[in-house]
Amino acid sequence: MTDHQKKILGRVRLISVLRAATFFLSVAIIFLWAPGEVHVLPSLPGWIVFLLLVRWHSRVKRKNQACTNRLSYYNSWRQRMDDSWFSREEVVPAEDGRAIERDLLLTGSYSLLAYLDQSRLVAGGSTLLRWMHEALDAPSAEDILSRQKRVAALSRLTVLQGRWYGHEKASGLSTPSRPGIPPSELNESSGKQSGGPEMPSARRADSSDDATNSTSEEPAALKTVPAWLAGLAGLLAAFSLGAFFSHEILGTRAYHFLSFPAQWITFGVYLLFYRSKEARARFNEILDALDQTLPLLKSLYSFRFHSSVLARERELTRNLRSELREAIFQDSLYSVFRNPLAFAMGGLIFSGPVLADWSMGGFLKRNEERIRNWLKDFAALDAMLSLAGHQRFLEPGCWPVIASNEEVSRPCVKARELHHPLLPASKSVGNDMDFLPEHRLWIITGSNMGGKSTFLRTVGMNLVLAQMGGAVRASSFTFSPAPLITSMQIQDNLARSESLFYAEVRSLKRLVDHQAPVFYFLDEMLKGTNQKDRSFACRKILSHLIESGSAGMLTTHDMELTSLTEGYGSMVQLFHFRESPGEGLQFDFKLRPGSVEGTTAITILRNEGLPV
Template identity: 30%
Template sequence: MPVASSDFRPLSVAPAELFSENLAAHTAQEQHYAGRHRVVAWVRLAAFGVSIAAVWWLFSRGQLPAAFGVVALAYVVFLLLVRWHNAVGYQREHYRLLAQLNQEELARLEGKLNGFDPGLRYLDPAHPYSADLDVFGPHSLYQLLNRATSRLGHDWLAGWLLAGAEPAVIELRQQAVAELAPDVAWQQEWQARAKHFPKQDADPRTFTEWLRQPDFFQGKGWLTLLMVVLPPVAVGCVVLWFLGYSGLLALGAVLVLGALNSVFRVARAEYFSHSSSMRDALRAYRDQLAWFEAPTWTSAHLRQLHATLHASAEHQPASVLIGQLSRITGLFSARESPLIAIILNNLLLWDLWCMWQLERWKKRLGGQLDAMLEVGAELEALVSLAGFQAANPTYAVPELSATPLEVTAVGLGHPLIFARQRISNDFSTRGAGHTGVITGSNMSGKSTFLRTVGLNMVLAQAGAVVCAQQLRLAPARVYTAMRTQDNLAESTSSFYAELKRLRLLLELTATGQPVFYLLDEILKGTNSLDRHRGPRP
C-alpha cells in the first residue's frame, strides 16, 4: 500500500541540510504512525474480547441464530481491522525507510561507506580499470553511487561503470538524470517502495528464462478437469463427515487428491522455488513502476522508457500486470506453512491451481515481462545517478568533445576523498599519441591524481556528474596498470604480471579504438636502468 511522497523542498538548500530536515520529518511521521499502530492493535484486541463475550452470552441463553450472526459480524469486523492495522503498519515502516534513506545520504556525504554493498561480485582483476580505480570494493565508487535494490538494478549500474557508453547514450542519460535529480522526494519514494521487500537477490533473468519453458499443463486437459471436479467433491465429503456421516468418503477423497499431489511433487516444488524467489522483486517493481507511470516526463529517454512500458503492457499499466504476477507467486507461499499446505493441497489441489494461474498469465503476457523488468532496472540505475547528482550539486555535467582523446578539466577532484579541503587540479590533453608524465616526490599524490582522472572519466561515460568545476572529454576506453600483483598459484611475479598488463594495453590500442591509459610507476618490478629502457619505442 504505497503512500504519497512527502512534499519536501527540491534542492534549494545544501544537501546536508535537506537530508537532515527530511530525516527529522520522516522520523516524526514514523513515531506518529507507530502510535496509531499501537492504538489499532488495542482496538483489535478490544473488538475480539467484546465479540467473545457477546457470543458466549448469546449461547448461554440459547439464542443460537443471534450468536452465529455475531460470529459472522465479528469476522467481517476483524478483517477490516486487520486491513486497517496493516495499512498503518505499512505507513510506519515507509516513513522509517524514508528516514533511513536520508541517514544513508548523510553517511555518503561524510564518506562513511562501510555500510553499503561493495559490489565485490563485479570486481574482476583482469578488467581494464575497475580494480585500480576503486570502482568496486571497500570505499568504492559503487558504494557511493548505488541506490538500487534489485539484483537486476545492481547489474545495470555495475554495467554502466564497467563499460563507457556511446556519446548519444551518455547525452540521453544526462538529460534523464537532470530531470530526476532536483526532485529528491520522488527519488526517495522510488527507493523506499522497493525497500519494503528485501529479498531481491534472485536473478530475474533466470525466472523469465524458466517462464519460456513448455507449459506444465500442455496436453493435460484431463488434469484440468480433475482440478475442477475433485476439490468440491472432497470438501463435500469432509462436510458430510462433520455432519455425522461415514468418514470413509472423506478419507477416500483426501487420498485421491494426495496421490495427485505426490505424482506431481517435482513440478510443484519447481514452481514454488522459482515463484518464491521472485515474489519480493515483483512486488517492488509493481510499486516502483506505478510511481514512474504517474507523471508526464519531458526528457527523451524517460519518455522512451515510459513508452516501452506502455507497449509491453498492451493497454494496461505495466505495474498492474506485474502486480497480477506478484499475487500469483504469492499464492505459492502457502507451502511455507506445512499444516496449511497439507490442508489446502489435499482438499483444493492448491499448488496445481497456482501453477495453472501462472501459466494463464504467461500465455497472456509472459513474453513481455523481460522488457518491463529491464525498464525497472534501468530506472534504478538512473535514480542512482540522480541521487548522486542531487547530493553533489556543485559537481559538473561533463561536456562531450569530438576531438579524439581530449580530456580538459578545471578543478578536478577525487570523488572518494571527502576532506573539507579536497585538493583539486586542472588538467588538459587532446589528440592521439600524446603522453603526459606526472612527477613528484613520494606521497605527493601522483597515484591519487591518476585515479582522479580515471575515475571521473568512468563517471562521465556512465552518464553521471563529475567531481570538477568543468570537464570536457572525448569518450574513450580507459585502461590502467597500477596495482599489478604477483600470483603464486600461477607462478607469476609482480613484474611479469605488469608485463602481461602492458601487453593487453598494446593489443587494445592495436584495434584502432581510442584508449586513454593510466600507468603508475611503469615496470616498477625491475632495476632503474631497465625501467628507463622499457617505455622507449
C-alpha cells in the same frame, strides 16, 4: 526520531489498543450475549470494526516504515558527504574482477559502486555494475547522452524519489566486491577470470537499449503440469469439497471418502512426474523478482512522467495496474504453496499446488518474455535513480559535456575543480586539467604521498561516471568517450607462479595490443626491474603508444622519461605535485606544470624512524 515519526508511532499505539479492545469485546459478546449459549451474529459488527482496524493499523505501520526508509536514505547520503563513510575499518578492494576495477576503485567495500548503489532492487545494483563495465568499453555518445538526459530528468523528480526510497532495500546474494548483486549477474558483467579480464571486452551490440540489454540466452521451453492433469485434479477437488460440505450441512452420504483417495493419487502423479525442478526454479526466480518489484510498482500507479525524455518510463507505467493484475494474482496464488505445510495440506485437500503450478506455467508461457522485460525496465529505472541521487547530493557537481567537434577522434578531457568522487569535502582538493586532443601523454612526477596516484583515479573515476551517463564531481567537465585501460596496482601471483615483473609485462601487453585510441592510466611502470632496463623499456613502450594514437597519463619517479618531450614536442606534457612550503612534510595536492625538483622519500623514511 522526527516529530512526524513520533506522531505516527502514537497513532500506531492507539490503534493497537483499539484492536485489542475490539477483539476481546467481540469474543465476550459471543459467549455473554445469552449466558449458556453461543451467539456469533451479534458479534459481527465488532469483527467488522476489528478487521477495519487491522487494515488501518497495517497502513499506518507501512507509512511509519516508509518514513524510516526515507530517513535512512537521506542519512546515507549525509554520511557520504562527511568522513563517516570514508573512515570505515573494512576497506577491501575487489579481488575477483577486472584489474581496472581494482585500480580505479570501481568495486569493493570502498568503491565507486558501493558509493553510488542506493538501488532498492538486487537487479538495480547489477544494472549499475553492467553500466560501469560498458563505460569502460566506451559506449557511443548517443547512448551516453540518452541516459544522461533521463537521469537528469529523474533527479528533478523529488516526489518520485521520496516514494521510491520509502521502500526497503531488497536483500539478496552479495559478494564483498559487488554488494547485493547475484552471482549470475556477476558472471555476465565481469567477464572471464585470470585469462585476461583486465582488458575491456568488446562492447555489446545492443548496449544502446538500457532496459533490454542482456547477454543471457533465450530461456528453454517451459515444461509444466499438463492441462488434463490440472483439469482432473480440479474436478476431484471440487467434488470432494462439495461432497464434504454437503455431508456436514445437509447430512448426505460421505462421497468424499471415495473422491479424496483419487485426488491424492492425482497429487502423487504430479509429484512423481510433473513437478519439474527446472520449472520451479524459473517460477521462484520470477516470483522473487516480482516480490521485490511489486511494492515499488504500486508507488508508481498514480505517478505521471511528464518529461519527453522519460517517454519509456511513462509508457511503462501508463497501464501498469491492469497489465500487472494477472501477475499479482499469480504471484499471490503460487506464493501460498511455497510454504511446505501449505503445500502438503493444499495438495491433499483441494489440489492447490497442482492447479497453481499449471496456472503459473500457462501464465509464464504467455508472458515470461514481457515480464522479464518489465523487470529489466524497472532495474534500469532503479539504477538511474541511484545516479540521480548521486547528482542531487554532489558538491561540486555538473553534467559532463561530450566534445562536439567532429574532428575530435582522440581522447580529450577538460575539467575545472575536478575532485575525487570518493573523498569527503574536508579532504578533497580540486584540480583543473586540459588534456587536449593533440596531447598523447601526460607525465606526472612528484613527491611521495603528493597525490599522483589519487589524481589518476580522480580522472579515471570521473570518466567512468561520465560514460555511465551520470554526473561528475567537478564544476565543469568536457570529454570525448574512449575505452579506459589501467596498469596501476600490479601484484605478483603465487598461484600462477607469476612474479611482479611478469605481471606488469602481461598488463602492459594487453594495453599495447588493444586497438587505439584508448585512454590509459599507468602508475610507476615496470617497478619490478632495475632502473636501466626500466628506463629503456618504458621509453620504447611509451613511444609506441604515442605513435599508435592512444592517449594517457603516467606517474613516475624516473626523471629520465621527461626527456620524451624532446622527441614529441607538445604531444608530451609534464606536470607534477610537490610539498607545500613551510616546516614539516605537508602537501597541497595541486597539479602544477613542469617536472618536480627534489623528492621527499628520505624525509618520509626518517620521519618513520628508519636509519637513513
